[in-house]
Amino acid sequence: MKKTLLIIMITASLTIVGCSSLQLQPADFSWAAEEIVDVNGKGMVDAKRYSVAFTVSALLAQEFGADSAAAKGTKELRLIRDKAGFYYVTGKKFKNVYVLAQGDGALSVASTLSISPEKQMDDPKFDQKGSYIELWNGKEKFQLTKGAAQPLGGKK
Template sequence: MKNTLIRTMLLGALALGGCASLQLQPADFAWPAEEILDVPASGTVTARQYNTAFNVKPLLAKEFAADSMAAKNTKVVRVIRDKAGFYFITAPMFRNVYVFQQADGALSMSTAIAVSPEKPMDDPKFNQRNAYIELLNGGAKVQLTKSGVQQGGAK
């Protein structure tokens, strides 16, 4: 009886130990450079180098609200991915940078960062940096993280 109890406890401990989640760390999901993606009529953009595709029509509708012409006139979006795997997306004439995280068969918005609330950006560009994503807009440089503008990053 005692042996059976000990065996049962050992098997239970092994079974529970096998259920622990496995994490492979560190992991770096960063794209070394931004992707400039053409926006077709369907709205589905494709970053072929990274085998990534998603539809930007809901994003354009959010950014431009009632201005459907501005949404239709959007020809490209700029996308970059940080080390943690968050996607940063913006485009010319946007006032915001949108941060998305990967979900089950989708990208889910994490944050909208108002980087140019007074005037739409003319030609925004992303650069990959070690601890943040750098946004260039004209002569201004802004340091972005998944949470917003990084402390010390000009706005």
């Protein structure tokens, strides 16, 4: 009886331990530098250095709305990844930065950061700053996190 109870308890405890998920922390998913990616004819981008590829057709449609010529004219995007694993995407003529979260075989828009609501960005560039992503648009500088864009002082 005691032997049977002991075997049941050991089996149950091993089953419980075996079913719990293992979490490895801390983890740093950040990219040291932005990746400039070409948009191909099928609306795909491929960041070969970081082994990630995805479609941007829906993102371009959201950014440019009814202006399909601007969406089709987008040949290049800028892409960077933060420490938590969120992707930041923007490009010339964009007014926003899109923060993308990774899911099962897909990326979804976690947030849309309004950078230049009045006019399109001329020459956006990302820079990795550890705890945040920095965005330069000409002489304007912004501190980006997954949910906010804050203007920063300073000229480049």
